[in-house]
Amino acid sequence: MKKTILVFGLLILALLLLFQFSKYALVSNNLKIEIIIAIIAIVFFAIGVFINKKSLHKHNLVSKEIDHKKIKDLEISNREYEVLIGISEGLSNKEIGDKLFVSESTVKTHVSNLLSKLNAKRRTQALQIAKDLQII
Amino acid sequence: MKKTILVFGLLILALLLLFQFSKYALVSNNLKIEIIIAIIAIVFFAIGVFINKKSLHKHNLVSKEIDHKKIKDLEISNREYEVLIGISEGLSNKEIGDKLFVSESTVKTHVSNLLSKLNAKRRTQALQIAKDLQII
Protein backbone atom coordinates (compact mmCIF):
# COMPACT_ATOMS: atom_id res chain seq x y z
CA MET A 1 0.00 0.00 0.00
CA LYS A 2 2.73 2.47 0.95
CA LYS A 3 4.57 1.39 -2.18
CA THR A 4 1.53 2.14 -4.35
CA ILE A 5 1.18 5.65 -2.93
CA LEU A 6 4.88 6.32 -3.49
CA VAL A 7 4.71 5.10 -7.10
CA PHE A 8 1.66 7.21 -7.87
CA GLY A 9 3.24 10.25 -6.25
CA LEU A 10 6.35 9.93 -8.40
CA LEU A 11 4.18 9.32 -11.45
CA ILE A 12 2.17 12.49 -10.96
CA LEU A 13 5.39 14.46 -10.34
CA ALA A 14 6.89 13.11 -13.56
CA LEU A 15 3.77 14.02 -15.52
CA LEU A 16 3.75 17.57 -14.20
CA LEU A 17 7.41 17.93 -15.18
CA LEU A 18 6.66 16.56 -18.62
CA PHE A 19 3.78 18.96 -18.98
CA GLN A 20 5.81 22.00 -18.03
CA PHE A 21 8.70 20.87 -20.20
CA SER A 22 6.47 20.50 -23.26
CA LYS A 23 5.03 23.98 -22.80
CA TYR A 24 8.49 25.48 -22.36
CA ALA A 25 9.83 23.58 -25.38
CA LEU A 26 6.97 24.80 -27.51
CA VAL A 27 7.36 28.41 -26.54
CA SER A 28 11.12 28.46 -27.02
CA ASN A 29 10.73 26.44 -30.23
CA ASN A 30 13.44 23.99 -29.28
CA LEU A 31 11.33 20.99 -30.18
CA LYS A 32 8.75 20.29 -32.82
CA ILE A 33 5.18 19.62 -31.80
CA GLU A 34 5.39 16.14 -33.34
CA ILE A 35 8.19 15.11 -31.02
CA ILE A 36 6.33 16.30 -27.97
CA ILE A 37 3.16 14.50 -28.98
CA ALA A 38 5.16 11.34 -29.57
CA ILE A 39 6.74 11.55 -26.13
CA ILE A 40 3.38 12.13 -24.47
CA ALA A 41 1.89 9.23 -26.41
CA ILE A 42 4.65 6.79 -25.50
CA VAL A 43 4.63 7.77 -21.84
CA PHE A 44 0.88 7.39 -21.47
CA PHE A 45 0.84 4.18 -23.45
CA ALA A 46 3.42 2.77 -21.04
CA ILE A 47 1.40 3.97 -18.05
CA GLY A 48 -1.72 2.29 -19.47
CA VAL A 49 0.07 -1.03 -19.90
CA PHE A 50 1.62 -0.77 -16.44
CA ILE A 51 -1.59 0.09 -14.59
CA ASN A 52 -3.51 -2.62 -16.35
CA LYS A 53 -0.91 -5.26 -15.60
CA LYS A 54 -0.89 -4.32 -11.94
CA SER A 55 -4.65 -4.48 -11.55
CA LEU A 56 -4.92 -7.79 -13.39
CA HIS A 57 -2.19 -9.31 -11.30
CA LYS A 58 -4.19 -8.76 -8.17
CA HIS A 59 -7.24 -10.55 -9.50
CA ASN A 60 -6.39 -13.19 -12.07
CA LEU A 61 -2.74 -13.99 -12.11
CA VAL A 62 -2.20 -14.91 -8.50
CA SER A 63 -2.47 -18.59 -9.32
CA LYS A 64 0.16 -18.25 -12.02
CA GLU A 65 2.95 -17.04 -9.84
CA ILE A 66 5.18 -19.31 -7.86
CA ASP A 67 5.36 -18.78 -4.13
CA HIS A 68 9.09 -19.14 -3.55
CA LYS A 69 8.70 -18.28 0.10
CA LYS A 70 6.42 -21.26 0.65
CA ILE A 71 8.96 -23.54 -0.98
CA LYS A 72 11.49 -22.45 1.61
CA ASP A 73 8.95 -22.75 4.41
CA LEU A 74 8.33 -26.36 3.41
CA GLU A 75 12.11 -26.90 3.47
CA ILE A 76 12.06 -28.19 -0.09
CA SER A 77 15.61 -28.22 -1.45
CA ASN A 78 16.71 -27.14 -4.92
CA ARG A 79 17.12 -30.64 -6.19
CA GLU A 80 13.82 -31.77 -4.72
CA TYR A 81 12.11 -28.91 -6.48
CA GLU A 82 13.70 -29.84 -9.80
CA VAL A 83 12.38 -33.35 -9.30
CA LEU A 84 8.94 -31.92 -8.58
CA ILE A 85 9.06 -30.08 -11.90
CA GLY A 86 9.97 -33.35 -13.59
CA ILE A 87 6.96 -35.01 -12.00
CA SER A 88 4.71 -32.19 -13.20
CA GLU A 89 6.02 -32.78 -16.71
CA GLY A 90 4.79 -36.35 -16.48
CA LEU A 91 8.22 -37.94 -16.41
CA SER A 92 9.11 -41.26 -14.78
CA ASN A 93 11.81 -41.48 -12.12
CA LYS A 94 14.18 -42.90 -14.70
CA GLU A 95 13.49 -40.03 -17.10
CA ILE A 96 13.93 -37.43 -14.36
CA GLY A 97 17.25 -39.07 -13.53
CA ASP A 98 18.38 -38.82 -17.15
CA LYS A 99 17.32 -35.18 -17.27
CA LEU A 100 19.21 -34.26 -14.10
CA PHE A 101 22.16 -36.62 -14.79
CA VAL A 102 21.67 -38.67 -11.63
CA SER A 103 20.61 -42.25 -10.98
CA GLU A 104 17.06 -43.44 -10.56
CA SER A 105 17.91 -44.24 -6.92
CA THR A 106 18.70 -40.62 -6.26
CA VAL A 107 15.46 -39.50 -7.83
CA LYS A 108 13.56 -41.98 -5.67
CA THR A 109 15.19 -40.54 -2.58
CA HIS A 110 14.21 -37.02 -3.62
CA VAL A 111 10.67 -38.07 -4.47
CA SER A 112 10.27 -39.83 -1.14
CA ASN A 113 11.49 -36.78 0.79
CA LEU A 114 9.31 -34.53 -1.35
CA LEU A 115 6.21 -36.59 -0.64
CA SER A 116 6.71 -36.45 3.11
CA LYS A 117 7.41 -32.70 2.99
CA LEU A 118 4.26 -32.12 0.96
CA ASN A 119 2.34 -34.58 3.09
CA ALA A 120 1.38 -36.57 -0.01
CA LYS A 121 0.99 -40.30 -0.52
CA ARG A 122 1.54 -40.33 -4.28
CA ARG A 123 3.22 -38.16 -6.89
CA THR A 124 -0.13 -37.22 -8.38
CA GLN A 125 -1.28 -36.04 -4.97
CA ALA A 126 1.96 -34.12 -4.62
CA LEU A 127 1.11 -32.31 -7.85
CA GLN A 128 -2.35 -31.41 -6.62
CA ILE A 129 -1.01 -30.13 -3.30
CA ALA A 130 1.84 -28.24 -4.97
CA LYS A 131 -0.62 -26.51 -7.28
CA ASP A 132 -2.80 -25.67 -4.32
CA LEU A 133 0.16 -24.15 -2.51
CA GLN A 134 1.12 -22.32 -5.70
CA ILE A 135 4.65 -23.64 -5.78
CA ILE A 136 4.39 -25.00 -9.33
CA MET B 1 -4.73 -12.95 -37.51
CA LYS B 2 -6.84 -11.05 -40.04
CA LYS B 3 -8.72 -9.48 -37.16
CA THR B 4 -5.50 -8.29 -35.56
CA ILE B 5 -4.33 -6.66 -38.81
CA LEU B 6 -7.68 -4.93 -39.23
CA VAL B 7 -7.65 -3.59 -35.68
CA PHE B 8 -4.12 -2.31 -36.00
CA GLY B 9 -4.89 -0.71 -39.35
CA LEU B 10 -7.84 1.20 -37.93
CA LEU B 11 -5.75 2.15 -34.92
CA ILE B 12 -2.98 3.66 -37.04
CA LEU B 13 -5.56 5.49 -39.16
CA ALA B 14 -7.17 6.95 -36.05
CA LEU B 15 -3.81 8.08 -34.74
CA LEU B 16 -2.92 9.82 -37.99
CA LEU B 17 -6.23 11.64 -37.93
CA LEU B 18 -5.65 12.66 -34.35
CA PHE B 19 -2.21 13.86 -35.28
CA GLN B 20 -3.40 16.02 -38.17
CA PHE B 21 -6.30 17.33 -36.09
CA SER B 22 -3.99 18.43 -33.30
CA LYS B 23 -1.69 20.26 -35.71
CA TYR B 24 -4.63 21.97 -37.37
CA ALA B 25 -6.16 22.90 -34.05
CA LEU B 26 -2.89 24.39 -32.89
CA VAL B 27 -2.37 26.48 -36.01
CA SER B 28 -5.92 27.78 -36.05
CA ASN B 29 -5.72 28.38 -32.32
CA ASN B 30 -9.08 26.75 -31.75
CA LEU B 31 -7.77 24.63 -28.90
CA LYS B 32 -5.21 25.16 -26.22
CA ILE B 33 -2.10 23.02 -26.18
CA GLU B 34 -3.10 21.62 -22.76
CA ILE B 35 -6.32 20.21 -24.14
CA ILE B 36 -4.54 18.52 -27.03
CA ILE B 37 -1.96 16.98 -24.76
CA ALA B 38 -4.72 15.75 -22.48
CA ILE B 39 -6.56 14.13 -25.41
CA ILE B 40 -3.40 12.45 -26.66
CA ALA B 41 -2.63 11.25 -23.16
CA ILE B 42 -6.09 9.77 -22.59
CA VAL B 43 -6.18 8.09 -26.00
CA PHE B 44 -2.80 6.44 -25.60
CA PHE B 45 -3.53 5.47 -22.03
CA ALA B 46 -6.67 3.70 -23.26
CA ILE B 47 -4.72 2.00 -26.05
CA GLY B 48 -2.15 0.79 -23.54
CA VAL B 49 -4.81 -0.69 -21.29
CA PHE B 50 -6.61 -2.29 -24.25
CA ILE B 51 -3.53 -3.90 -25.81
CA ASN B 52 -2.37 -5.24 -22.49
CA LYS B 53 -5.74 -6.73 -21.65
CA LYS B 54 -5.94 -8.47 -25.02
CA SER B 55 -2.53 -10.05 -24.72
CA LEU B 56 -3.15 -11.25 -21.18
CA HIS B 57 -6.48 -12.80 -22.10
CA LYS B 58 -4.87 -14.94 -24.74
CA HIS B 59 -2.43 -16.42 -22.28
CA ASN B 60 -4.21 -16.84 -19.01
CA LEU B 61 -7.93 -17.00 -19.28
CA VAL B 62 -8.41 -19.44 -22.13
CA SER B 63 -6.67 -22.18 -20.22
CA LYS B 64 -9.33 -22.02 -17.54
CA GLU B 65 -12.10 -23.34 -19.72
CA ILE B 66 -12.67 -27.00 -20.52
CA ASP B 67 -12.77 -28.03 -24.16
CA HIS B 68 -15.67 -30.51 -24.18
CA LYS B 69 -15.45 -30.90 -27.93
CA LYS B 70 -11.90 -32.19 -27.67
CA ILE B 71 -12.99 -34.77 -25.10
CA LYS B 72 -15.44 -36.16 -27.63
CA ASP B 73 -12.88 -36.01 -30.42
CA LEU B 74 -10.55 -38.13 -28.34
CA GLU B 75 -13.42 -40.60 -27.79
CA ILE B 76 -13.02 -40.35 -24.05
CA SER B 77 -16.13 -41.80 -22.38
CA ASN B 78 -18.00 -40.38 -19.39
CA ARG B 79 -16.59 -42.87 -16.97
CA GLU B 80 -13.07 -42.48 -18.29
CA TYR B 81 -13.34 -38.74 -17.81
CA GLU B 82 -14.51 -39.20 -14.24
CA VAL B 83 -11.47 -41.37 -13.65
CA LEU B 84 -9.27 -38.66 -15.17
CA ILE B 85 -10.70 -36.18 -12.67
CA GLY B 86 -9.90 -38.63 -9.89
CA ILE B 87 -6.32 -38.84 -11.13
CA SER B 88 -6.06 -35.05 -11.22
CA GLU B 89 -7.20 -35.00 -7.59
CA GLY B 90 -4.23 -37.17 -6.72
CA LEU B 91 -6.26 -40.28 -5.88
CA SER B 92 -5.05 -43.88 -6.17
CA ASN B 93 -6.93 -46.40 -8.31
CA LYS B 94 -8.43 -47.87 -5.15
CA GLU B 95 -9.63 -44.47 -3.95
CA ILE B 96 -11.09 -43.63 -7.36
CA GLY B 97 -12.94 -46.94 -7.22
CA ASP B 98 -14.38 -46.10 -3.81
CA LYS B 99 -15.46 -42.70 -5.05
CA LEU B 100 -17.22 -44.09 -8.13
CA PHE B 101 -18.50 -47.25 -6.37
CA VAL B 102 -16.65 -49.64 -8.66
CA SER B 103 -13.79 -52.06 -8.13
CA GLU B 104 -10.13 -51.22 -8.51
CA SER B 105 -10.04 -53.55 -11.52
CA THR B 106 -12.58 -51.42 -13.31
CA VAL B 107 -10.62 -48.28 -12.57
CA LYS B 108 -7.49 -49.94 -13.94
CA THR B 109 -9.31 -50.75 -17.15
CA HIS B 110 -10.48 -47.15 -17.49
CA VAL B 111 -7.03 -45.78 -16.71
CA SER B 112 -5.42 -48.07 -19.25
CA ASN B 113 -7.87 -47.03 -21.97
CA LEU B 114 -7.46 -43.40 -20.97
CA LEU B 115 -3.69 -43.58 -21.27
CA SER B 116 -3.83 -45.01 -24.77
CA LYS B 117 -6.41 -42.43 -25.85
CA LEU B 118 -4.28 -39.61 -24.50
CA ASN B 119 -1.14 -41.23 -25.83
CA ALA B 120 0.42 -41.20 -22.38
CA LYS B 121 2.69 -43.68 -20.66
CA ARG B 122 1.85 -42.71 -17.09
CA ARG B 123 -0.98 -41.04 -15.21
CA THR B 124 1.19 -38.02 -14.49
CA GLN B 125 1.87 -37.65 -18.20
CA ALA B 126 -1.85 -38.01 -18.85
CA LEU B 127 -2.41 -35.06 -16.53
CA GLN B 128 0.15 -32.95 -18.34
CA ILE B 129 -1.34 -33.80 -21.74
CA ALA B 130 -4.90 -33.28 -20.53
CA LYS B 131 -3.98 -29.84 -19.23
CA ASP B 132 -2.29 -29.05 -22.50
CA LEU B 133 -5.41 -30.07 -24.41
CA GLN B 134 -7.47 -28.05 -21.93
CA ILE B 135 -9.78 -30.91 -21.04
CA ILE B 136 -9.20 -30.62 -17.27
Added chain:
DNA sequence: TTTTAGTTCATACTAAAGTACCAAAATGGT
Protein backbone atom coordinates in the same frame (compact mmCIF):
# COMPACT_ATOMS: atom_id res chain seq x y z
C1' DT C 1 -33.13 -58.01 -33.55
C1' DT C 2 -28.48 -57.76 -34.16
C1' DT C 3 -24.77 -54.77 -33.52
C1' DT C 4 -22.07 -51.45 -31.28
C1' DA C 5 -20.17 -48.98 -27.49
C1' DG C 6 -19.76 -48.53 -22.74
C1' DT C 7 -19.27 -50.37 -18.20
C1' DT C 8 -18.13 -53.78 -15.14
C1' DC C 9 -14.87 -57.20 -13.12
C1' DA C 10 -11.50 -61.00 -12.75
C1' DT C 11 -6.84 -63.25 -13.22
C1' DA C 12 -2.12 -63.13 -14.08
C1' DC C 13 1.51 -60.80 -15.14
C1' DT C 14 5.33 -56.96 -15.64
C1' DA C 15 6.83 -52.49 -14.61
C1' DA C 16 7.07 -48.52 -11.86
C1' DA C 17 6.66 -46.20 -7.64
C1' DG C 18 7.54 -45.71 -3.03
C1' DT C 19 9.74 -46.93 1.82
C1' DA C 20 13.43 -47.86 4.97
C1' DC C 21 17.92 -47.87 5.89
C1' DC C 22 22.57 -46.88 5.28
C1' DA C 23 26.63 -44.35 3.81
C1' DA C 24 29.86 -41.55 1.13
C1' DA C 25 30.81 -37.19 -1.18
C1' DA C 26 29.98 -32.38 -2.01
C1' DT C 27 28.60 -27.87 -0.61
C1' DG C 28 28.32 -23.70 2.01
C1' DG C 29 28.64 -20.95 5.92
C1' DT C 30 30.93 -19.78 10.61
Added chain:
DNA sequence: ACCATTTTGGTACTTTAGTATGAACTAAAA
Protein backbone atom coordinates in the same frame (compact mmCIF):
# COMPACT_ATOMS: atom_id res chain seq x y z
C1' DA D 1 38.90 -26.68 9.60
C1' DC D 2 34.49 -27.91 11.19
C1' DC D 3 29.63 -28.46 11.12
C1' DA D 4 25.16 -28.85 9.02
C1' DT D 5 22.82 -29.69 5.02
C1' DT D 6 22.38 -31.32 0.52
C1' DT D 7 23.14 -34.51 -2.86
C1' DT D 8 24.20 -38.76 -4.27
C1' DG D 9 23.35 -43.79 -4.70
C1' DG D 10 23.02 -48.43 -3.21
C1' DT D 11 20.18 -52.77 -1.41
C1' DA D 12 16.05 -54.89 -0.20
C1' DC D 13 11.53 -54.70 0.24
C1' DT D 14 6.30 -53.55 -0.26
C1' DT D 15 2.87 -51.29 -2.71
C1' DT D 16 0.76 -49.30 -6.57
C1' DA D 17 0.36 -48.79 -11.46
C1' DG D 18 -0.26 -50.55 -15.81
C1' DT D 19 -0.95 -54.42 -19.59
C1' DA D 20 -3.19 -58.29 -21.67
C1' DT D 21 -6.94 -61.01 -22.07
C1' DG D 22 -11.38 -62.76 -21.50
C1' DA D 23 -16.08 -62.31 -20.23
C1' DA D 24 -20.64 -60.72 -18.77
C1' DC D 25 -24.17 -57.15 -18.72
C1' DT D 26 -26.57 -52.87 -20.40
C1' DA D 27 -28.42 -49.46 -23.38
C1' DA D 28 -28.86 -47.38 -27.51
C1' DA D 29 -28.44 -47.38 -32.44
C1' DA D 30 -28.94 -49.66 -36.95
